[in-house]
Amino acid sequence: MKLTKSLSLLSLSFSLACAPFAALTHAETLWSDNSLTALHGKNYEVDYSLGSDDSTRNVLTFEHASGHSWGDLFIFSDYLVSDDDSSELYTEISPRLSLGKLSGTELAFGPVKDVLLAGQLELGNMDDPDHLTATGPHFTNKLAGIGFDLAVPGFAYFQTNFYHRENDDRADNEQLTLVWGLPFTLGSEQFLYDGFLDWASASRDVHASMNFTSQLKWDIGARVGKPKKLYAGLEYVHWDDKFGIKDGTFGIDSNERNVNLLLKYHF
DSSP states (O other), rough: HHHHHHHHHHHHHHHHGGGGGGGGSSSEEEEEEEEEEEEESOOOOOOSTTTTTOOOOEEEEEEEEEETTEEEEEEEEEEEEEESSSEEEEEEEEEEEEEEHHOOOOOOBEEEEEEEEEEEEEEEEOTTTTTTTOOSSSSEEEHHHHHHHHOOTTTEEOOOOOOEEEEEOOOOOOEEEHHHEEEEEEETEEEEEEEEEEEEOOSSSSSSSEEEEEEEEEEEGGGGTTTTTTTEEEEEEEESGHHHHHHGGGGOOOEEEEEEEEEEOOO
8 A cells, every 4th residue: 555655646746747848758769778676785774763673675676768859867766665664665857958959059078978957856755753864754856957968988978967956844955966887898798887976965954965876787688698688786875974864863873885786677
């Protein structure tokens, strides 16, 4: 019942978030990718309540990424379930409008390949009876700013986005987001190292925080003639002052150092 309700809220929120871009979605789709990832980790910090131990969690992640004649779109949704049977559904919807594509003007300069208007919608639904997250158990945060696609040697993609955050249950602040993908080969084996870094500034009611999450993945699909379809590997999370909670506040350890086993399938 809880999952069904959360998925219904997610569906409604997604429809509202995408409404301004409805006309643009009829433009040409240049590429598209979807994936499902299963993760398992044992060192999650900031429990869902003071009376629980939620440090071991299983996560199912859906991701969609696509490029269009108007820009690009990235969506991911995490459904987390702990050994204590607490759960969380967290989603980000991130459309970006390419100023170069929409204007028909080449905006490349130096390492910059394109300049984009960047938006993001964060949707959270979680078990949080003690309000530990500094966001509330249900929240919708809106981010808007500017992004840059960068040409970095060896990387399939490298993005930098600067946002102003309009937060639902706390004071507004700023965010810097880096996103990258680095394919490489060792011997005859194919690998991919990708991830993101989010740095959020402090405000009057939260501490600054930094989330560096990356995945090192072995392309096992390539071994059977289906490259970039099935990956196995590790995800490492290095999160300082998680959820904007200063480490040690009320005895809470909010500096997360978490290794997850992962299996990822693209379709």
